[in-house]
Amino acid sequence: xxxxxxxxxxxxxxxxxxxxxxxxxxxxxxxxxxxxxxxxxxxxxxxxxxxxxxxxxxxxxxxxxxxxxxxxxxxxxxxxxxxxxxxxxxxxxxxxxxxxxxxxxxxxxxxxxxxxxxxxxxxxxxxxxxxxxxxxxxxxxxxxxxxxxxxxxxxxxxxxxxxxxxxxxxxxxxxxxxxxxxxxxxxxxxxxxxxxxxxxxxxxxxxxxxxxxxxxxxxxxxxxxxxxxxxxxxxxxxxxxxxxxxxxxxxxxxxxxxxxxxxxxxxxxxxxxxxxxxxxxxxxxxxxxxxxxxxxxxxxxxxxxxxxxxxxxxxxxxxxxxxxxxxxxxxxxxxxxxxxxxxxxxxxxx
Amino acid sequence: xxxxxxxxxxxxxxxxxxxxxxxxxxxxxxxxxxxxxxxxxxxxxxxxxxxxxxxxxxxxxxxxxxxxxxxxxxxxxxxxxxxxxxxxxxxxxxxxxxxxxxxxxxxxxxxxxxxxxxxxxxxxxxxxxxxxxxxxxxxxxxxxxxxxxxxxxxxxxxxxxxxxxxxxxxxxxxxxxxxxxxxxxxxxxxxxxxxxxxxxxxxxxxxxxxxxxxxxxxxxxxxxxxxxxxxxxxxxxxxxxxxxxxxxxxxxxxxxxxxxxxxxxxxxxxxxxxxxxxxxxxxxxxxxxxxxxxxxxxxxxxxxxxxxxxxxxxxxxxxxxxxxxxxxxxxxxxxxxxxxxxxxxxxxxxxxxxxxxxxxxxxxxxxxxxxxxxxxxxxxxxxxxxxxxxxxxxxxxxxxxxxxxxxxxxxxxxxxxxxxxxxxxxxxxxxxxxxxxxxxxxxxxxxxxxxxxxxxxxxxxxxxxxxxxxxxxxxxxxxxxxxxxxxxxxxxxxxxxxxxxxxxxxxxxxxxxxxxxxxxxxxxxxxxxxxxxxxxx
Numbered sequence: 001x002x003x004x005x006x007x008x009x010x011x012x013x014x015x016x017x018x019x020x021x022x023x024x025x026x027x028x029x030x031x032x033x034x035x036x037x038x039x040x041x042x043x044x045x046x047x048x049x050x051x052x053x054x055x056x057x058x059x060x061x062x063x064x065x066x067x068x069x070x071x072x073x074x075x076x077x078x079x080x081x082x083x084x085x086x087x088x089x090x091x092x093x094x095x096x097x098x099x100x101x102x103x104x105x106x107x108x109x110x111x112x113x114x115x116x117x118x119x120x121x122x123x124x125x126x127x128x129x130x131x132x133x134x135x136x137x138x139x140x141x142x143x144x145x146x147x148x149x150x151x152x153x154x155x156x157x158x159x160x161x162x163x164x165x166x167x168x169x170x171x172x173x174x175x176x177x178x179x180x181x182x183x184x185x186x187x188x189x190x191x192x193x194x195x196x197x198x199x200x201x202x203x204x205x206x207x208x209x210x211x212x213x214x215x216x217x218x219x220x221x222x223x224x225x226x227x228x229x230x231x232x233x234x235x236x237x238x239x240x241x242x243x244x245x246x247x248x249x250x251x252x253x254x255x256x257x258x259x260x261x262x263x264x265x266x267x268x269x270x271x272x273x274x275x276x277x278x279x280x281x282x283x284x285x286x287x288x289x290x291x292x293x294x295x296x297x298x299x300x301x302x303x304x305x306x307x308x309x310x311x312x313x314x315x316x317x318x319x320x321x322x323x324x325x326x327x328x329x330x331x332x333x334x335x336x337x338x339x340x341x342x343x344x345x346x347x348x349x350x
Numbered sequence: 351x352x353x354x355x356x357x358x359x360x361x362x363x364x365x366x367x368x369x370x371x372x373x374x375x376x377x378x379x380x381x382x383x384x385x386x387x388x389x390x391x392x393x394x395x396x397x398x399x400x401x402x403x404x405x406x407x408x409x410x411x412x413x414x415x416x417x418x419x420x421x422x423x424x425x426x427x428x429x430x431x432x433x434x435x436x437x438x439x440x441x442x443x444x445x446x447x448x449x450x451x452x453x454x455x456x457x458x459x460x461x462x463x464x465x466x467x468x469x470x471x472x473x474x475x476x477x478x479x480x481x482x483x484x485x486x487x488x489x490x491x492x493x494x495x496x497x498x499x500x501x502x503x504x505x506x507x508x509x510x511x512x513x514x515x516x517x518x519x520x521x522x523x524x525x526x527x528x529x530x531x532x533x534x535x536x537x538x539x540x541x542x543x544x545x546x547x548x549x550x551x552x553x554x555x556x557x558x559x560x561x562x563x564x565x566x567x568x569x570x571x572x573x574x575x576x577x578x579x580x581x582x583x584x585x586x587x588x589x590x591x592x593x594x595x596x597x598x599x600x601x602x603x604x605x606x607x608x609x610x611x612x613x614x615x616x617x618x619x620x621x622x623x624x625x626x627x628x629x630x631x632x633x634x635x636x637x638x639x640x641x642x643x644x645x646x647x648x649x650x651x652x653x654x655x656x657x658x659x660x661x662x663x664x665x666x667x668x669x670x671x672x673x674x675x676x677x678x679x680x681x682x683x684x685x686x687x688x689x690x691x692x693x694x695x696x697x698x699x700x701x702x703x704x705x706x707x708x709x710x711x712x713x714x715x716x717x718x719x720x721x722x723x724x725x726x727x728x729x730x731x732x733x734x735x736x737x738x739x740x741x742x743x744x745x746x747x748x749x750x751x752x753x754x755x756x757x758x759x760x761x762x763x764x765x766x767x768x769x770x771x772x773x774x775x776x777x778x779x780x781x782x783x784x785x786x787x788x789x790x791x792x793x794x795x796x797x798x799x800x801x802x803x804x805x806x807x808x809x810x811x812x813x814x815x816x817x818x819x820x821x822x823x824x825x826x827x828x829x830x831x832x833x834x835x836x837x838x839x840x841x842x843x844x845x846x847x848x849x850x851x852x853x854x855x856x857x858x859x860x861x862x863x864x865x866x867x868x869x870x871x872x873x874x875x876x877x878x879x880x881x882x883x884x885x886x887x
Contacts, residue, residue, distance in 0.1 A: 053511050077514035078522075084515045090508035094530045103526075107517035155516060 002065040004029045004159045004191035005050065010059035012042075012049045018057070019045040021215040027191050027208075029158065032182070034202035035195040036226075036238065037212030043195035044087070046212075047161045050193065051084050052077035064158060078107070083152035085181070087164040089144045091136040097123055097147045098132040104155040122150040126180060142173040146180070153184055160185055160192040166201065174198075178205060199239045203227060211235050228286075231273045232348040236284050243285045246319030249278035249346050257344050259283065261296055262317030272346035281346035287311055287324035292331065294340025303329045314339060359706050366759040367726050370737035371594065377740055378587040389584035398569040399589075405482055405565065406548040412486045413543040414536060417493025420636055425501040429633025436498075438640035443491040444867045445644065446820035448552025448841065449856045451484050453647035455557065456654050456853065463650035463664070477561040484553050487643045489546055493539035500535030501528075541604030545597045549730040551823035555841065566593055567732045567823065574736065574827055590733035601728040648860070655853035673854035681839045682855050689836040692750060693818030696757040697811045700765035703758075704810055707766050708773045727763035731823035734760055739828060748830020756824040761817050765810040768874075772806030773799075805876040812870045816863055 005027040012020040020042040027033045035043045048054045050061055052068065052075060061069035063082065068075040083104075091100055101119035102112075110118070123132050126146040136144055145165055152160060165181060166174040182205050185192050196202050202209050203223040211218040211226060218238075219231045230236035233244065249272070250258035250265075257270040257278070272278050298314035298321070310329045314321050314337065323339055331337055381389075390396060420439050429435050442450060457463050458472040459480075465471040474480055509531070513523035551567040559568055566589050573582040573589075653664035655673055662668045678686065726734075738756045739747075746752040776799065784794040800807075822837035829838050836859055844852040 048511075051511070051515050053514070076520070077511065078517045078519055080515070082515060084512065086508050086512060088506075088508060090506070090512040092509055092512070092527055092531070103513070103518075104516035107522065151512070151516065161515075 002029075003027060003062070004031070004064060005193065006060075006062040006065075007046075007050075008060040008062070010046070010049060010061065011057045012045050012054060013057045014045075019215050020049065020056075022059070023212075023215070023217055024059075025210060025217070025220075027159070027193060029191050030189055031207045032185070032192045032194055032205055033208045033210060034206035035193065035210050035212055036197070036199060036202040038197055038238070040214075041212040042215040043197075043212055044163050045215075047084070047163050047193060047195055050159075051082055051161055052080050081157050082159045082161055083155035083157040084161045084163065085145070085148050085152050085165045087167050089136070089141075089148045091144055091147055093136055096133050096135055097128060097139070097150075100147055101150045101154050104151060119150070119154065122153055123147070125153075126150050126184070141169050142177060145169065145177060149177075149181060149184065153188065156188070158190050160190055160194075162192060162194040162196075164195050164197065167197070174201075181205070203239070209239075211238055229271070229273065229345055230284065230347050232350055233282055233284075234350065236345075236347055241287055241322060243287075243321045244319070245283040245285060245321065245344070247283065247317075249281060249283050249344075252278045252346060257283075257346065259318075259341075259344065261341075264295055266296070266341055268341045268344055270344040270346070273348055276346065276348055278346050280349075282349050283318075284345045284347055285321060285341065286343075286345075287322045289343040290321060290323040290339060290341050292323060292325050292337055292339050294338050296339050296341070298337055298339050300331050300333050300335045300337055303331070303333055305329055312337075359703065362703055366755065366762065367729070370734070370741040370759065371729070373740040374587065374594070374733065374737035375591055378591040381584050381587060385581075385584050386588055389581040389588065391581075394564070395569060395585055395589070398564040398566050399592075401478070401563060402548050402566040405478070405485065405554075406544045408482055409485045409489050409547040410540050410544045412482075413489035413493045414540050416486065416490040417539060417543075418497050418532070418536060419632075420490065420494045420639075421498040421501055423632035423636050425498050426507075427630075427632045429630065429636065432633075435633060435636055435640075438644070439494055439636065440491045441640065441644045442487050443495075444816075444863060445648065445860055446552065446822070446837070446856075446863060447484070447488050447550060448556050448822050448837065449651070449820070449860050450488060450644075450647065451480075451553040451556035452840075452844065452852065452856050453651035454480065454484050456849075457647040457650035461661070463646070463653060466663070476557055478558070478563050480557040480561075481554050481563060481565075484557060485547050485550055488550075488553070489543035492542045492546060493536070496535045496539040496542065497532060500532050537604050541600050545600055545728055548593065549597060549732070549823075551732055551826070552837075552841075555822075555826075556844070567730070570732045570736065571827060586736055590730075590736040593730045594733045597728050597730055598725065601725065651853050651860075652857050654850055655857045657850070660849055673850045674858065677851045677854040677858065680851075681834065681843075682836065682851075682858075685834050685836045685839040686858070688750060688833065689819055692754055692757060692835065693815045695754055696761055696818040697765070697815040699754075699758055700762050700814045701769075701807060701811050703762055704765040704769040705807070708769050725763070726759060727761075729760070731756075731760060731821075732827065735824040735827040738824075748833055750833050753825050753828050753833065753835065756828060757814075757818050757821065760821075760824065761814045764817060765814045768810035768813055769803065769806055772803055772809075776802055805873045809870055809873040812866055812873060816866045816870070819866070820859055820863055 003026045005025070007023055007025040010020055010023045011018055023046065025033070035046060037043050045054070049056050049069060055074050056069050058071075060067050063080060067073065068080055095103070098116060098119045101122050102115040105115035105118055106112070120129065120132050123129055126149055128143060128146050128150070131139060131143060136147070139147065148165070162181060166177050169177060178201055194202070194205055203226075206223055208220065209223050209226045210220045213234060219226055219235045221229070226235065227239050230239060230242075236242045245259070245261075247259060247261060250260060252258075252270065252272045255269060255271060256267050257272070258265065258267050272281055292312065296316065298316035300312055301315050301320070302313035304311040304313075305328060308326075310325050310327065312323050312325065312331070314323060316339070321339070423429060424432055424435050424439065445453075454475055455462065459465075459475045460471055462471065509527055510523050513527045514520070518526060549567065550565075551571065554563065554565040554568045555571065558565060564572075570586050570589050573586045654660070656669045656671065657664045658668045658670045658672070735756050738752065738759065742752055742755055746755070780798055780802070781794050784798045785791075789797060820837055821835065822841060825835040826838050826841060829835060834842070836855065840852055840855045840859065843855065
């Protein structure tokens, strides 16, 4: 099956400074790939190169097997089978919501009347049926981005490009819009490249997650892989909270890791990043991989109640460790407690 | 205390602008139909009006086309040396218009630099064609400023990209997205270009008058300064009030206030700004244009100023500083001192008035006053000078004080705009944070507001100083023996035919103005850095 998108050794530069460096990537049809990275990691630039807004310096962009960007060859954005949802919405201030959504249809040669009907229907589908006559200035941020989504849907592309579409929205709105985006895309059965700096969002929406670090791919894998098996400490920190144990790993064989914590020797499920000697790596513990109660000892330094669960920061023979417990706090700061490990992961230090 | 400040600002507005204009319209209105008909008997005055309207119309069309194209080239293309190119396009704005006219004469006129070097002489540099061309060169940057600002702030690159990825070709995206978004800016730029052109005096005086081409402003000048009959005075009154009504109605209709206030603010370019690898030829065309219209003429003027005598080849062997010595030693020296003093007095007073209005910004009565101060900048200098002469001439005729009043009336808006713009960009949270940290209102203004506004205040002072330094329209109508400004001396010397000394003085003046402009641009960069919101996106 032909990939919806293929990047081959893509390098994009502004002036002399490369922003995307030698990125290779495949997005299957009907697959959502998240680009996860901090600001300045090259996510938006990569999307701009796929959309055809900027020309790469080296490498190729292929859409459904066809080269659209390559040395001396560039298909203009309007002739690429992609739709873009922009971070700052990019709604045209002089057009109403209906005119905005009708715009891609009109460019495709759809008649004015039919385009208006189709646009109104699309707006109704994203919950904006009542507001079709409004201009961007009369819409809230969430409503504006729904118009942006409807405009992209009207394009009926085989690949959606989402450029941090929820970055400027409130947390509550963010969740509902993210759901809306995935749902609408799924209904259309198109592929998507979804840039975000929010790990939870990336893990939730994507089939594959690409971690971008200074324009290079740091790690790529299924959401569970990048979360549970980060290749290094940077990837681990990007994808969620993790403690680094202040002890060396003994050995990692057949899915078990042996550790010496204070007086105790523990053998827990886990593993190590590919090609890494356990003794050279850092021992990572996600908060939910550890819990109160067990044979290890520690002292409570901090208690953070977060609603569904409570995080405890412990001082232990293996250094400072964050562990998670269900429900309301069961111990107080200063208490001597016992705790245990359910899983660890050994990743490279840098 | 606040009420006192409002009264003071209102009184200043009334005395500087309201009273003189009322005197002008009163005098014009009391002339009677018969007198007006008599004054406009014959075709000369009517032809001046027709020439002015024609010039205004043609220059506006050319400037809108040129300014918009230049803005697209620098903001959307990928020219070499973008920021230098921006400066080159804006250069005519900081060269005093009458100096630009002088320099065009020296570059492209009979026996000019291009004539000397290549045997080429542009026909009609002295005449309507020359007047229109130099006024267009001066008006292009006005349109450019407004349109480039709109391209950066209103028509963000993302909006065009959204159109492209919705299936629009580059041309369709321009027609359906960019152009509609630029329309208000283009209209405002056109109004600015038109008003500036019909108000222009220096260029038609230098390039038009010798060829017998008369505009409303040069007609007012010759009727007021050289004619003594009552019909000439009636004409002055009618032409001046007509010019005021024309420009104010154009400015009012186009509502250029916002455009005037905006300047070049950038919102940052999401996704990295212009497309790298775009065509380079628009930039090359623009460079050629800037070289031919500004740099080469100024170079010609400098060469005339430093070459021993007219007709000698402008080579180092023939260079001398003698003309500069003659210029400063003669009438030029005292006139330079007078111009500097006038400009400093005007700048300092405007600074105080501007700060006062800014402080009143959110008070009742503050806003109409600010609007009025801004509109006064559109009042033609010629008409304002006539109005000031009518109002204060009886007591202050032939004094520097009379010229100073006219400067204050005209330039108040400039200073106010700069200060109010910076104050408006200052987020209110900065002052709130000071109050929440325990500072009283006065302490907040002293420790937070004023320090952040300092570059803007310096900028406002410098803008008014520069305009005052090279002002020619009003001072040439208001000067008397012993109150000639530098610009007046330059114009008069030129009429006497002393070309090299004229050139030397003009070079001296332009050098001072360019130096001041460099300082100004440093100040405004600092001001923007200090007062622009950093959102780090």
